[in-house]
Amino acid sequence: MIDFTSINASIESYLQSVLPAQVATLVECALIAVCAIAAYLVFAIVMIYMERKVCAAFQCRIGPDRVGFLGLLQVFADVFKMLIKEIIDIKDSDRALYTLAPFLVVMSSLITFSCLPFDNGLQVLDFNIGVFFIMAASSFGVLGILLAGWSSNNKFSMIGAIRSGGQMISYELSMSLCILTLVVLSGTMRVSEIVEMQREGWFIVRGHIPAIIAFLIYLIAGNAETNRAPFDLPEAESELTAGFHTEYSGMGFGLFYVAEFMNLFIIAGIATTLFLGGWTPLYIPGLDGFNAAMEWIPGIVWFLGKVFFVIWLLMWVRWTFPRLRIDQVLVLEWKYLVPIGLLNLLIMTVCVVMGWTL
Amino acid sequence: MMDIEYIDIKSFRQTMLDRRAAGMDFLREMIGMDWEAEGLGVIYILENSATHDVEELAVRITERDRPQIPTVSDIWQIAEMYEREVYDFYGIEFAGHPDMRRLFLRNDWVGFPLRKDYDPSETINPVRLESEKNEEIVREYDIAEDKQLAELVEKMKILHYDQFVINIGPQHPATHGVLRFRLSLEGEVLRKVDIHCGYIHRGIEKMCESRTYPQTLAFTDRLDYLSAHQNRHALCMCIEKAMGLEVTGRVQYIRTIMDELQRIDSHLLMFSCMAMDMGAITSFIYGFRDREKLLDIMEEVTGGRLIQNYNVIGGVQADITPGFAAKVKEYCNDQKKRLKEYYDVFVNNIIFRNRSIGVGILSREDAISFGTTGGTGRASGWACDVRKRHPYALYDKVEFKEIIHTGGDCYDRLLVRLEEIVESIHIIEQLIDNIPEGDFKTKTKPIIKLPEGRFYAAVEGSRGEFGVFIESHGEKTPYRLKFRPMGLPLIAAAQNIMKGHKVADMITIGASLDYVIPDIDR
Numbered sequence: 112m113i114d115f116t117s118i119n120a121s122i123e124s125y126l127q128s129v130l131p132a133q134v135a136t137l138v139e140c141a142l143i144a145v146c147a148i149a150a151y152l153v154f155a156i157v158m159i160y161m162e163r164k165v166c167a168a169f170q171c172r173i174g175p176d177r178v179g180f181l182g183l184l185q186v187f188a189d190v191f192k193m194l195i196k197e198i199i200d201i202k203d204s205d206r207a208l209y210t211l212a213p214f215l216v217v218m219s220s221l222i223t224f225s226c227l228p229f230d231n232g233l234q235v236l237d238f239n240i241g242v243f244f245i246m247a248a249s250s251f252g253v254l255g256i257l258l259a260g261w262s263s264n265n266k267f268s269m270i271g272a273i274r275s276g277g278q279m280i281s282y283e284l285s286m287s288l289c290i291l292t293l294v295v296l297s298g299t300m301r302v303s304e305i306v307e308m309q310r311e312g313w314f315i316v317r318g319h320i321p322a323i324i325a326f327l328i329y330l331i332a333g334n335a336e337t338n339r340a341p342f343d344l345p346e347a348e349s350e351l352t353a354g355f356h357t358e359y360s361g362m363g364f365g366l367f368y369v370a371e372f373m374n375l376f377i378i379a380g381i382a383t384t385l386f387l388g389g390w391t392p393l394y395i396p397g398l399d400g401f402n403a404a405m406e407w408i409p410g411i412v413w414f415l416g417k418v419f420f421v422i423w424l425l426m427w428v429r430w431t432f433p434r435l436r437i438d439q440v441l442v443l444e445w446k447y448l449v450p451i452g453l454l455n456l457l458i459m460t461v462c463v464v465m466g467w468t469l
Numbered sequence: 470m471m472d473i474e475y476i477d478i479k480s481f482r483q484t485m486l487d488r489r490a491a492g493m494d495f496l497r498e499m500i501g502m503d504w505e506a507e508g509l510g511v512i513y514i515l516e517n518s519a520t521h522d523v524e525e526l527a528v529r530i531t532e533r534d535r536p537q538i539p540t541v542s543d544i545w546q547i548a549e550m551y552e553r554e555v556y557d558f559y560g561i562e563f564a565g566h567p568d569m570r571r572l573f574l575r576n577d578w579v580g581f582p583l584r585k586d587y588d589p590s591e592t593i594n595p596v597r598l599e600s601e602k603n604e605e606i607v608r609e610y611d612i613a614e615d616k617q618l619a620e621l622v623e624k625m626k627i628l629h630y631d632q633f634v635i636n637i638g639p640q641h642p643a644t645h646g647v648l649r650f651r652l653s654l655e656g657e658v659l660r661k662v663d664i665h666c667g668y669i670h671r672g673i674e675k676m677c678e679s680r681t682y683p684q685t686l687a688f689t690d691r692l693d694y695l696s697a698h699q700n701r702h703a704l705c706m707c708i709e710k711a712m713g714l715e716v717t718g719r720v721q722y723i724r725t726i727m728d729e730l731q732r733i734d735s736h737l738l739m740f741s742c743m744a745m746d747m748g749a750i751t752s753f754i755y756g757f758r759d760r761e762k763l764l765d766i767m768e769e770v771t772g773g774r775l776i777q778n779y780n781v782i783g784g785v786q787a788d789i790t791p792g793f794a795a796k797v798k799e800y801c802n803d804q805k806k807r808l809k810e811y812y813d814v815f816v817n818n819i820i821f822r823n824r825s826i827g828v829g830i831l832s833r834e835d836a837i838s839f840g841t842t843g844g845t846g847r848a849s850g851w852a853c854d855v856r857k858r859h860p861y862a863l864y865d866k867v868e869f870k871e872i873i874h875t876g877g878d879c880y881d882r883l884l885v886r887l888e889e890i891v892e893s894i895h896i897i898e899q900l901i902d903n904i905p906e907g908d909f910k911t912k913t914k915p916i917i918k919l920p921e922g923r924f925y926a927a928v929e930g931s932r933g934e935f936g937v938f939i940e941s942h943g944e945k946t947p948y949r950l951k952f953r954p955m956g957l958p959l960i961a962a963a964q965n966i967m968k969g970h971k972v973a974d975m976i977t978i979g980a981s982l983d984y985v986i987p988d989i990d991r
Contacts, residue, residue, distance in 0.1 A: 170754040266635045270657070270972070340748050341820055350643060350976050431814065433821050434748030436973040437657055 115232030143235055147225045151373060156186045158372045161419070162426060169430040196361035201264055204358070208262035213359065213366035215255030220373045222248040227380040228302050230390045230410035241302035242294060242385075246287055249336075249377060252370070253279040256338075256345065256355050259367070263358035271354025274437055275338065275345030281444040282335040282342075288452035289329040292321060292459045293385045296468065306389035312396070313388035317469045321459040326386045328452055333378035334425055335440070337371060341432040342440060379421035383414060387421075390414040471923040473512060473525045481528050482539045485513075489544045492517045493524060494837050495853075496545035498925075500938055500951045501555035503585045504529065509536050509559055512938075514925065518837050518851065521858045525925075530561070540565040546838040550961040558583035558674075573667030573990055575601045582675055603651070632660060639668045643746050643976045646986030648960070650975070657971045662964050666957075670990040677950040682708050682917045683782060685950060690776045693955060693988035695735040696931035698727045700952075701780040706861060707926035707937040708782050711919040719907035720784045725863040726797070726900050727770075727779060728928070729893040733804070734763050735931030735983075736844075736886040736893075743883055743980040744815050747824060752815040759807050766796050782917065784910030794901050801894045808890060816883065825879035829966045829978035832877060839962040843933030843955060844885040845982055849877035855929040862928075867899045879981035886983070918945050930955050932983050952991060956984035 122142075126135040160175075160183065167174030175182030201209065225235040226245050236244070253276060260272020296318045297305045308314075315322050335342040346354030356367045383389060390410030394402050435443070462468055476484050493515040500512040508531035515524045530536045540563040542549040552563040553572040560581035562569060571578065579593050638649035647668035653661040673692065677685045689700035702724055709716060716724075741756030764774045769790055771777040779786050815821055831841065836849035846853040854871045856864040872888045874881035919941035927936040936953030959982045967975045 166751075170751050171758055172754065266633070270635075343748060344973070350972055352642060430751045431818075432749065433744065433752075433815070433818060433824065434973070435820055436824055436971060438971065439820075439823060 115230050117232075119232055143225075147221065147235060151221055151224055152369075154376055155369045155372050158376060158422065159186045159189070161422070162372070165423065165426045166430050169427070190365065193361055193365040198361045198363065199358075201358050204264045205262035208258045209358075210363075212255045212259035212262060213363050213370075215258065216252045216370040217255075217366045219248060219250075219252035219255065220370045220377060223377045224373055224380075226302065227377065228306055228384060228389055229414050231303075233411065234303065237301065237303045240300050242290055242300045242305070245302075245381060246283075246290060249374075250279075250283050252374070259359070260355040263355075265358050267351040267353075268355050268357050271345045271351045271357070275355055277437070278335060278342065278344065278440055278444075279338075281441060282332040282448075285328055285444060285448040285452045286332040286336060288449070288456055289325040289332065290381070290385065292325040292452075292456050293318070295456065295459050295463055296322065298463075302384060306384060306391060309388035310391045311394055312469060313386065313391075313394075315386040318459065318462070319469060321455050321462060322386065324451065324455045325459070326382070328448055328455070329382055329386070330421075330425065332444075332448060333382065334428060335444075337374040337378055337425075339371070339375065339425070340429045341435050343434060344437055344440060375422060375425060376418065379418045379425065380414075382421050383417040387417045388413075389417075471525050471925055473527045473923065475527050475529065478528055478530055478538065482541075484526070485541050485544055488515055488524065488526070492519065493522075494518050494545075496541070496547055496551070496840055497523070497927075497934070498936055498938065498951070498953045499548060499551035499555065500949070501559040501561065501583065502527075502940070502949060503559060503583065505585050507531075509533065509561055509584075511538060511555055511561065512923075513541070514936075514938075518853070535562065536560065537562045537564050539563070542566050545840070546835065546965075547840040547958050547961055550957050554957075557581070560584065571667075573670040575667075577601070582672060637975075639665075643979065644986075645742060645979070645984065648984075648986050648989070652972070652975070654972070657973075659967055659970055659972065659975060662967045662975070664960050664964050666960070666986070666989050668990065669987050671987075673991045674950055674952065677947055679946060681945050682919065682947065683915070685947065686781065687778065689952075690778060691987060692952060692991060693930060693932070693935070693985045694775050695738060695985055696731055696935065696955070697775070697777050698724075698731040698779060699928045699930040700935055701778075702728055702862070703926055703928040703930075703935050703937045705780045705782050706928065707924050707939055708917065708919065710926055711922065711924045711939060711941065712782075712913075712917065714783055714911060714913070716784055716911060717907040717909075718905045719909055720911075721862050722900055722904045723785050723789055723909065724780060725867070726897055726904075727767075727785075728862070729896050730763060730767060730797070732931050733890050733893050734760055734767070736890050737763070739844075739886050739932075739980075739983040740811060740815075740883065743977075743983075746976050746980040747821065749815055749818075749821070752811065755807075755810060755814065759804060762800055762803070766793070766800060769793070769796070781910065783913045784908065786910075788909040789904070794904070797897060797901050801897055804890065804894060808887060811887065816887065822880065824973075824977060825883065825981070826876070828879045828974050829970060829981065830877045831962055831966050833875075835962065835965070836877070839965075840958040841933065841962045841982075842958070843930065844889065845882055845959060845962070846933070847872055848874045848881040848885045850875040853934070855927050855934050859927060861926070863900065867896050869896050879977050882981040882983070916945050918943060919947075927953070932956065932959070932985070954988050954991060956986070956989035959984040960989060 123139065126138055130138065163185070164174045175185035178184040178188045223245055226241060226248065228234040256275045257272050260268040293314055294300055296314055297308055299305060315326055338345050346356065351357070356364055359367065390413050392405035392408060392413050495516040495518045496513065497516045498514040502510045502512060504510060508529045510527055510529035512525060512527045515526065516522065528538055530538060538561055540548065540552060542552055542563070543565070549566065549568065550572065552566050553568070553570060555561050556563065556569060557571040557573055558581055575597070580587050632653040635652050635654060636649065637652060638644040639647040649665040649668065651663040651665070652659050673688045677688060686701060686704060689704050690697040692700050737756045737760040741753045744752035744756065767777060768774050770793060771779040771786065831845065831849045833850045836846045836851045842853045850873060852871055852873055857871050869892045872885050872892060874885055919939065921941055921943045924939045925936060927934050933955035934953060935955055938951040939947050940949040942948045963978060963982055967978055970978065
């Protein structure tokens with residue numbers, strides 16, 4: 112198995128030996144940033160292609176198949192189309208905020224993305240409040256959406272942004288409660304430790320009932336966080352044409368689009384890390400031969416496999432359900448998910464204190 | 470042939486009130502007329518919704534500069550829209566009408582186009598390049614003591630600017646065409662809805678007046694393109710009735726089958742679009758997948774997928790193809806199985822049920838008063854199917870159920886459509902094996918002159934009663950040809966039931982009413 116910790120260490124020692132200390136750190140930072148952004152874009156491309164193919168399968172269609180082999184170049188064609196589009200000037204818009212908004216959204220998802228543990232050692236930031244940091248970083252994306260709606264000088268955008276604000280801030284709550292439930296179970300907020308603890312059984316198994324409830328609530332809330340159907344009210348195409356990004360053309364829209372997909376990846380990534388064992392392989396107590404065989408599959412494959420499985424689940428939901436109405440979205444959150452989440456947290460605490468976990 | 474009773478304008482309102490009290494609760498049609506020397510006038514076709522008795526009344530006025538007729542919009546709610554249409558085309562002002570604005574044409578239009586002395590010169594009405602100003606003030610005329618002439622008494626604002634006003638349409642994904650709503654919002658809740666139509670008004674009725682009868686047929690497919698067959702069926706039926714022409718049994722069979730296929734097509738589209746408007750895109754594709762097969766069958770027989778031009782006076786354009794029966798049967802069997810999928814993926818979905826049950830309730834009384842025939846009326850518990858009320862073609866010979874639901878909400882409106890697909894398949898299955906031999910077209914002269922008189926024929930279109938009124942003065946062109954739109958009552962009702970709902974509900978209600986804009990605007 113590849114251990115990225117040693118690879119990282121060797122790169123660092125090499126840089127330190129050829130460069131002064133500060134410059135070496137700077138180069139490391141730059142390297143990491145380039146890698147993170149590259150990975151971010153690669154995953155966005157994979158997911159956009161995946162979404163099209165999965166959606167086509169659910170709808171008895173073929174999906175893209177003309178541009179390149181099996182339509183593999185379709186996404187590049189789309190990006191190219193977006194790049195050559197005119198960036199329109201909106202009358203009476205707040206230019207500074209209007210330009211800033213998509214970057215805020217992308218920044219938020221990029222920072223969160225970098226905190227995901229892809230494999231042992233393959234993680235940008237690993238410190239003692241890692242989970243807390245992920246929550247904080249992911250939640251300032253809503254600011255970009257609100258700004259986009261406000262600065263566009265468009266009533267549809269405004270309604271979309273207000274809906275989005277109400278929805279995302281609400282669902283943040285039950286998402287945090289679910290994460291908190293798992294923090295109670297693991298006893299740590301350091302991401303690498305949480306993953307390491309699941310080497311002998313994933314938390315969704317070890318936490319049994321409360322963990323499964325938390326997982327389900329997390330998926331619902333996560334879906335709402337990403338503004339995807341059935342929670343796509345902020346952009347509700349048939350009502351608000353495109354909601355908060357109505358007035359964005361070209362790459363402004365492209366950034367929102369990419370950020371939406373990457374938020375889905377992040378939601379799935381956090382779910383994988385907390386509930387499905389992150390990059391640790393499948394472990395079944397008693398079956399030693401099987402477990403040893405599983406060990407041979409690299410951690411990054413495990414992580415991505417699980418992530419894309421969760422993404423597929425969310426896409427299934429997206430392409431099946433109709434859209435909720437704003438009051439129903441809020442009722443679902445405040446009357447059902449939050450109370451259940453709180454109760455679940457209590458149950459988990461009792462389980463952990465009494466030692467009823469597996 | 471219609472037997473019209475003329476009412477004196479002095480006793481007009483009282484007569485109308487009496488008729489309403491006598492149970493004539495459905496204003497089937499209201500036709501503006503210009504009889505030149507005899508003056509302007511309006512023909513009212515009333516129907517008793519329980520006994521289906523029909524009565525035709527007319528009122529005339531010789532004044533041409535500012536003709537005024539008392540309103541009936543307080544007696545039948547739909548008259549509010551119809552009177553605006555008559556005002557738009559004939560310039561007849563309705564005293565007591567709460568909102569006397571033009572309905573289809575621009576506010577700055579000069580003259581009234583359907584008057585016989587109208588001057589269509591381009592110098593009077595040039596192509597205007599600037600956009601139309603919203604008319605913010607409506608004028609209301611009082612009904613004076615003698616219920617006749619009246620003065621401008623009140624100016625009322627349509628929408629107040631301290632409200633949050635948003636504009637939906639004419640280009641919007643959920644208006645199903647070029648319809649425009651102006652919504653006054655309080656948060657997400659609609660306070661007032663103001664509907665503007667006329668963005669696809671082509672003046673079809675005016676054009677018909679200068680076309681020979683066979684030429685008028687071409688327009689019907691362009692009204693409600695989702696009931697192209699039924700529309701044309703109605704016009705052909707009306708002309709054949711006036712000519713005294715009896716079509717062969719084979720034609721009756723073909724027309725009935727094609728009407729029902731068209732109805733399935735329209736209802737599938739309604740299901741699909743409702744699903745898409747509510748964000749369920751997969752269900753949309755399911756509906757379209759199956760509609761595609763139906764369109765293939767239609768294309769094979771008629772040569773067209775949307776605009777089919779199939780019925781002609783005396784028969785149909787071309788005979789059915791040899792494999793038609795087998796294909797239709799195969800399609801029907803297939804469709805019955807597919808319907809279950811729609812229920813599984815969309816209709817029984819908890820989110821859809823929560824969003825549609827109890828939303829946009831249209832009571833039975835309102836449905837009759839607004840004249841919302843078709844699936845919308847039947848979802849409110851009103852048995853309004855023309856196929857049962859005034860049977861035509863083969864509908865008195867086949868056995869089928871009239872689907873009635875009583876909820877009157879969006880959910881029931883969708884269910885009515887889905888269940889009607891089953892009934893339509895049932896009708897087709899009874900007919901498809903027994904199509905008699907014979908001519909598919911009775912020969913007619915190239916120039917048809919109808920005898921003098923007034924004729925009305927109605928069919929059950931895909932979304933309600935589609936009627937054709939012809940007044941003939943013995944010429945080869947109609948003196949007046951009026952189509953009863955299926956959609957105008959629907960949007961009139963929409964304006965009322967949308968109030969107090971949320972923006973998202975407005976879309977659901979619009980989708981469930983299932984209007985088609987070219988049919989409203991004509």
